[in-house]
Amino acid sequence: MTDHEQLRAALDAAMDQRGAWPERAPWIRQAVGAVPRHRFAPDQLWRWDGRAYVPVGRGADPERWAAEVYGSPDTAAVTQISDGLPSSSLSCQAVVVDMLDSLLVEPGQRVLELGTGTGWNAALLSHRAGPGQVVSVEVDAELAAAAAERLTTAGANVAVHLGDGSTGWPMGAPYDRVISTYAVDRVPWAWIEQTRPGGRIVTPWGRLGHVALTVADDGRSASGWVQGLATFMPVRGTSRARDFAQVRGDGPAADERPVTRDLTPLQADWHLRFALRVALPEVQVTLAEDDDGLNAWLHDGASSWAVLSAIGDGRTSATQGGPRRLADELEAAWDEWLRLGEPELYDYGLTVEPDGQYAWCRDADTGRRWPVSGEPAA
Numbered sequence: 001m002t003d004h005e006q007l008r009a010a011l012d013a014a015m016d017q018r019g020a021w022p023e024r025a026p027w028i029r030q031a032v033g034a035v036p037r038h039r040f041a042p043d044q045l046w047r048w049d050g051r052a053y054v055p056v057g058r059g060a061d062p063e064r065w066a067a068e069v070y071g072s073p074d075t076a077a078v079t080q081i082s083d084g085l086p087s088s089s090l091s092c093q094a095v096v097v098d099m100l101d102s103l104l105v106e107p108g109q110r111v112l113e114l115g116t117g118t119g120w121n122a123a124l125l126s127h128r129a130g131p132g133q134v135v136s137v138e139v140d141a142e143l144a145a146a147a148a149e150r151l152t153t154a155g156a157n158v159a160v161h162l163g164d165g166s167t168g169w170p171m172g173a174p175y176d177r178v179i180s181t182y183a184v185d186r187v188p189w190a191w192i193e194q195t196r197p198g199g200r201i202v203t204p205w206g207r208l209g210h211v212a213l214t215v216a217d218d219g220r221s222a223s224g225w226v227q228g229l230a231t232f233m234p235v236r237g238t239s240r241a242r243d244f245a246q247v248r249g250d251g252p253a254a255d256e257r258p259v260t261r262d263l264t265p266l267q268a269d270w271h272l273r274f275a276l277r278v279a280l281p282e283v284q285v286t287l288a289e290d291d292d293g294l295n296a297w298l299h300d301g302a303s304s305w306a307v308l309s310a311i312g313d314g315r316t317s318a319t320q321g322g323p324r325r326l327a328d329e330l331e332a333a334w335d336e337w338l339r340l341g342e343p344e345l346y347d348y349g350l351t352v353e354p355d356g357q358y359a360w361c362r363d364a365d366t367g368r369r370w371p372v373s374g375e376p377a378a
Helices: 003-017 026-034 062-069 093-103 120-129 141-153 189-193 244-248 264-268 270-279 326-339
Strands: 044-048 053-057 077-082 085-090 111-114 134-138 158-162 175-180 195-205 209-215 222-229 255-259 284-290 293-299 305-312 315-321 348-353 356-361 369-371
Touching (some): 003 026, 003 062, 003 093, 026 093, 026 120, 044 062, 053 062, 062 077, 093 120, 093 175, 093 195, 093 209, 093 222, 111 120, 120 134, 120 158, 120 175, 134 141, 141 158, 189 195, 195 222, 209 348, 244 293, 255 326, 264 270, 264 284, 264 293, 270 326, 270 348, 293 326, 305 326, 315 326
Parallel strands (some): 111 134, 111 175, 175 195
Antiparallel strands (some): 044 053, 044 077, 077 085, 209 222, 222 348, 255 315, 293 305, 305 315, 356 369
């Protein structure tokens, strides 16, 4: 057994042990077995060494390279760095499998993929939908050309086009299934327009999870539930957010007060974290522990900030500044989540209409709603 085969077998077993292979879609495990990840990985990958991303070459260090490709179910292999940060990856296997399971693709269906990347996901889709049934759009010319070559070498008949995924690919519409491999804060209306009534759209949303939307019979809306939790790269062209230090500046704080609640759920409860992301989508939360306890840094990327500082003996102090009071907003959103009965992330969903879109909890028509802010997607 070669190194690749051993690593593939170990990853397959790890997926099996945690129940990550979906029972309702056995084709996914078969496709992953038939379409090896390493055939779609570039010769140079990137690994975080604790300070920066460093290259890992297939020729120079084949064992390290293979280990990057076949890491744990939750480990992505970084394939491109831009301005010191990852801009493309061979997504972690567990997330790829989960999203394909959510897509409910059937043989013979027409599939549109936004974000070709390495081409591996497109190859898996083609294995299921059939030759000539998958159209993939990639904004990066170099990535598109490399993916097209890999797909051809693998015998996958996939049409790869260079273009902006936010506009879909109208020349091949309508599609039965649409899947995005990058995160959007607002779902482009073009995706709904290019999907058949009753068709399904799966996309990472809000960089914290992915949703599966079903297009209404009249084609004038799409709605569906959150399917899983993961962190995704944003759409290309997304401006890099200001960090906490830039937002905080060196001016004085506006106020300081004690915090009476235990902050532990902020770190331990991802359902709470997801609920806060829905209620406060622009607020970034960073956590760290020290000898005194758990600390949190909050900022809105613009001009407001807050620090929740552990000061020992189970006490926490909130310091905040800027036009908004982010510590107060976070606690108010947290209290609302408690009043709603601590809903899980799977209790949330998203509805997209021509003139707006909103997240909801438990029921799209009668449940609590939160408008999705930002400019309407094209």
